[in-house]
Amino acid sequence: DQQVKQNSPSLSVQEGRISILNCDYTNSMFDYFLWYKKYPAEGPTFLISISSIKDKNEDGRFTVFLNKSAKHLSLHIVPSQPGDSAVYFCAASEGAQKLVFGQGTRLTINP
Amino acid sequence: DAGVTQSPTHLIKTRGQQVTLRCSPISGHKSVSWYQQVLGQGPQFIFQYYEKEERGRGNFPDRFSARQFPNYSSELNVNALLLGDSALYLCASSLSGSSYNEQFFGPGTRLTVL
Numbered sequence: 001d002q003q004v005k006q007n008s009p010s011l012s013v014q015e016g017r018i019s020i021l022n023c024d025y026t027n028s029m030f031d032y033f034l035w036y037k038k039y040p041a042e043g044p045t046f047l048i049s050i051s052s053i054k055d056k057n058e059d060g061r062f063t064v065f066l067n068k069s070a071k072h073l074s075l076h077i078v079p080s081q082p083g084d085s086a087v088y089f090c091a092a093s094e095g096a097q098k099l100v101f102g103q104g105t106r107l108t109i110n111p
Numbered sequence: 112d113a114g115v116t117q118s119p120t121h122l123i124k125t126r127g128q129q130v131t132l133r134c135s136p137i138s139g140h141k142s143v144s145w146y147q148q149v150l151g152q153g154p155q156f157i158f159q160y161y162e163k164e165e166r167g168r169g170n171f172p173d174r175f176s177a178r179q180f181p182n183y184s185s186e187l188n189v190n191a192l193l194l195g196d197s198a199l200y201l202c203a204s205s206l207s208g209s210s211y212n213e214q215f216f217g218p219g220t221r222l223t224v225l
Contacts, residue, residue: 004153006153036216041218042218043115043201043203043215043216043217043218043219044154044201044216045216046213046214046215049213089153089154091153098144098156098159098167098169099144099146099154099156099214100156101146101153101154101155102153103151103152103153104152104153
């Protein structure tokens with residue numbers, strides 16, 4: 001059973017526009033959510049996180065929104081840059097000891 | 112500062128063989144977690160070790176085992192390899208055993224089972 005789902009395998013956005021990546025989860029016990037970015041031949045790199053007691057967290061061009069009632073979170077990147085092209089994983093913390101990852105969304109920023 | 116290092120980078124084994132993967136955490140980090148990433152999927156949690164003790168285990172068969180050494184480095188062992196074990200194996204380190212702390216991932220070991 002996939003507790004964290006990223007239903008869009010890929011997303012293409014024009015440079016300078018907003019990129020919105022979505023993630024849904026089913027386990028209401030998750031209390032911490034993270035986004036990771038992965039380039040080819042590298043391990044995932046932490047991007048931004050949000051606690052379940054918040055509904056928004058912002059860090060520069062990156063903002064994560066959490067809608068607990070809908071069990072949905074999203075990552076907004078504004079403005080999108082070519083270097084943002086990568087695979088993005090959302091992850092949720094279960095019991096503070098492990099991360100449960102989604103399948104990933106490949107973001108391509110077009111010049 | 113050196114990040115998380117993993118060895119080997121790539122590995123080819125045949126079915127039934129055994130494999131050992133190694134991970135060195137960032138200096139000062141006491142927790143190491145192992146993940147398996149199958150092509151087209153997200154990383155899946157295998158084990159977490161903190162202060163040389165197992166803190167968590169994912170839904171993997173007993174063929175998978177791991178340990179952490181006094182210097183906090185770690186090994187992941189997989190016995191009786193199956194074709195389905197072919198994957199990228201990622202190691203992540205963090206300061207403590209809590210996933211609320213940022214986990215830093217290594218580049219992974221690509222295992223191919225023929």
